[in-house]
Amino acid sequence: MSEKREISRAETARQRRAERTKNELEQTSRRAVKPVMPVTSRVTQSYVVPKPRRKAKNSRRFSAIFGVSDIQMRRAGIRLPRVQASWRLTSSLIAVLLGIVIYLVLTLPYFHVPSATVLGNNRLSREEIDAVLGVTGQSIFTVQPHELATRLQMNYPELLSVEVNVYLPNHVYVTVSEREPLILWQQDNGYTWIDSAGVAFRPRGVAEGLVPVIGLNAPPAGLAPAEGSLIPQSYMQEDLVKAILVLAPTVPVDSMMIFDPSFGLGWTDSRGWQAFFGTGMQDMPLKIRVYQSLVDSLVERGIAPEFISVAYPDAPYYRMSKDQSSESTDIGQ
CATH class of the missing domain: 3.40.50 (Rossmann fold)
Incomplete structure (x- = not known):
């Protein structure tokens, strides 16, 4: 009788341990798959709407039984820093470039006038006309044709008409018509x-x-x-x-x-x-x-x-x- 009682007690203990282990596993499984309760925020909702994250292409999914239903592992990518140019920076760069261009066109010898080409003169020499013009060595971009024509007619009344034409890169043509003395x-x-x-x-x-x-x-x-x-x-x-x-x-x-x-x-x-x-x-x-x-x-x-x-x-x-x-x-x- 005593042996039956002892066996009965051991079995009873084992059964209790098995039932307790079974219950713990069941509780663990239920907790893993149990949905998360929604959380209500008491803070006023912000007007800034977060941008939705794009799903990474070529991502690989791995499922494992670790108490989590799904695990996503994304491929690492290289991101370059974004440079946002303001209008002030852009205008400053444009101003600097224009300044460089103006400096070059005013100083490069390629745009300097070697001497004026005089056409139509008979008694008045080219040297006399060129001396009044004063364009030798001057940048072609600073030559004013109307001013040169006025200067010539003011200095030489024997000129009936004067026409000044300017051409790139460094050409100045002066066409004159002289008065005929009677x-x-x-x-x-x-x-x-x-x-x-x-x-x-x-x-x-x-x-x-x-x-x-x-x-x-x-x-x-x-x-x-x-x-x-x-x-x-x-x-x-x-x-x-x-x-x-x-x-x-x-x-x-x-x-x-x-x-x-x-x-x-x-x-x-x-x-x-x-x-x-x-x-x-x-x-x-x-x-x-x-x-x-x-x-x-x-x-x-x-x-x-x-x-x-x-x-x-x-x-x-x-x-x-x-x-x-x-x-x-x-x-x-």
Whole structure:
């Protein structure tokens, strides 16, 4: 009886241990698969929404019975730091690059003008024009064509027109047109050239076919140019220039045309008198015909006057010298 009791007690102890181990395993399994209870936060929800994580590509999953349902192992990747350039940094870089470019274009000899190319000049030399321009060795980007053209016309009134063109990398072309002199005006031991517009300018070289005129005084000036115009002030009226050109073929070979402010254009005839025709161009051909008729009449009658004026062709007159007998000076008498 005692042995049965002892066996019964041992078995009972083993059974109890087995049941307790079984219960512990069951509790452990239930805890592992038991869902996690949701947690309610008492903090106010933030407006910043976290970005969802992207699932790593080519990830490998490993399942194991370690009390966790799923374990993910991701492949390690290399991430470069992100550089965020601000607008201030970008504008600073642009300003530095522009400064470098400006410095290079202003200092590189490749963009420096060796000398200006002058076209159309005849009497005015290239060296004289280049000296006024002052562009030799200057950067092509600092050359101002309008300013150069103005400078040339202000220094050389004999230039009728000036055109300045600039081309990369270092070319400056200057095209000029010179005034053609028609009159050699002599006054007060000096002389100047005058063109068809009455503009006076410095004589250069030799010009053929000029009409020489001796001025006893300054001629009447032409109209003032418009404000801001580069055309120089005319030394004499354009009408007077035309009158000189029309009268020039009538001047005797051994005489020279003169200008008197009181009587106009004329000359001293070798036969002993002075002849004057005024300054008007409109009736100058008629004045010449009247003068020739009057001279023929006086020579035929043997009259040698001291002064003849046909400034008014409808009322010409002549004057005798004081030591000659008094005669009528009106051609109509």
